[in-house]
Amino acid sequence: MQYRIDPQSGNQLSVLGFGLMRLPRGITGIDQEQTTGLLKQAVQAGVNYFDTAYVYAGSEQAFGKALQATGLRDSLYLATKLPHQMVRSAADLDRIFEEQLKRLQTERIDYYLIHNLPDLASWQRLVGLGIEEWISKKKASGQISQIGFSFHGKQNDFLELLDAYAWQFTQIQYNYLDVNYQAGMTGLKAAQQKGLMVVIMEPLRGGKLATGLPAAASAVLKNADPNASLASWAFNWIWDQAEPTVVLSGMNSAEQLAENLATADQASVGLLSPEQHKALDQVIQIIQKSYRIPCTSCSYCMPCPHGVNIPDCFNAYNTRYSQGLVSGYTQYFSGIRPHQPERYSGPSKCQACGACERKCPQNLAIIDSLLEVRKHMEAAWTRPLIAVIGKII
Ligand code: SF4
Ligand code: SF4
Secondary structure, three states: OOEEEOOOOOOEEEOEEEEOOOOOEEOOEEOHHHHHHHHHHHHHOOOOEEEOOOOOOOHHHHHHHHHHHHOOHHHOEEEEEEOHHHOOOHHHHHHHHHHHHHHHOOOOEEEEEEOOOOOHHHHHHHHHOOHHHHHHHHHHHOOEEEEEEEEOOOHHHHHHHHHHOOOOEEEEEOOOOOOOOOOHHHHHHHHHHOOOEEEEEOOOOOOHHHHOOOHHHHHHHHHHOOOOOHHHHHHHHHHOOOOOOEEEEOOOOHHHHHHHHHHHHOOOOOOOOHHHHHHHHHHHHHHHHOOOOOOOOOOOOOOOOOOOOHHHHHHHHHHHHHHOHHHHHHHHHHHHOOOOOOOOOOHHHOOOOOOOHHHOOOOOOHHHHHHHHHHHHOOOOHHHHHHHHHHHO
16 A cells, blocks of 8 residues: 655555445445455555545444444544534534544544535535634544545635635545546645645546446557556546545445555556556547537636536536436536526526637537537426425435
């Protein structure tokens, strides 16, 4: 296992972190025996960063039992997350945190995150409820060591959030297709320059970079290295860079864990050769060519004076047709928010002013393309679905 230093705490963290969102399941729910076995196998191989969340159904409880059964609590760093939408008062902060300690059968959380903090307004709401004082108290008592936030929103919001508080770490989505999406490379570098530890999630873009590549893209990588798995290319692309500290992978089988461990053993900054970078560039081009709207997510067209998140509209739409309905709508909900009228940044807000088209280096017909996105992503049949999902979220 390779390790990188958390610049804030000095902790030596394994480059491969264990994401606990999708633990192995049996007929009646999470398979406790397998979960405990995976914990042992991972720690024995040197993994020391484990990430769960209050809202990962059954995950905190199952991991707590595994920690208890193995006695490995002091051999690892434990990260979990606050569901900030459930916080309505300062008392909720204590109530939820105490419940998490109980579920995890521990007295402290090493890395505590505000889960999926979307923007400054959401943070300010929490500040109004006294979260800053609450964090100070928890840190003074030793119940929380490092405080951070995870993020799936827009890049500008991420940059604002970075400046809003003395964060110690952050967790962002990042992979070779998402260089300009969400926080992106700009956000990664900004966080690192501020001295934050950066944890990467979705290195395989929900598994699609391992199992959902177009055949021509897979062929390029197989040709470049017949022995390397598609997943290892995606991990190595991140580990090649100095800014990320931990890369999370949601592993739910011993085989998957063993494969990722083997890749992580070789992880080092600058590990990819110029030829390997070229192969990945080719893959990105092939994937982008398979897109319905050839947007590169460069954001030169932004900001839209009427609040349309142009690159995210196109990204989610392309994903829907290149990687499936679920992936496409997952992106649409997290970026465009059709279920939240006050935060909605979708194609229906376009006033056809044309300001964006003059700035697009790809010369895209943005106004027409937004109409296309609207027609397909917000068709009449999707509206009841959007309303239902909105209620669930
Ligand atoms: S044309 Fe539409 S998307 Fe483009 S800047 Fe104007 S309102 Fe925004
Ligand atoms: S400028 Fe063009 S290519 Fe860049 S994000 Fe906007 S629409 Fe996409």
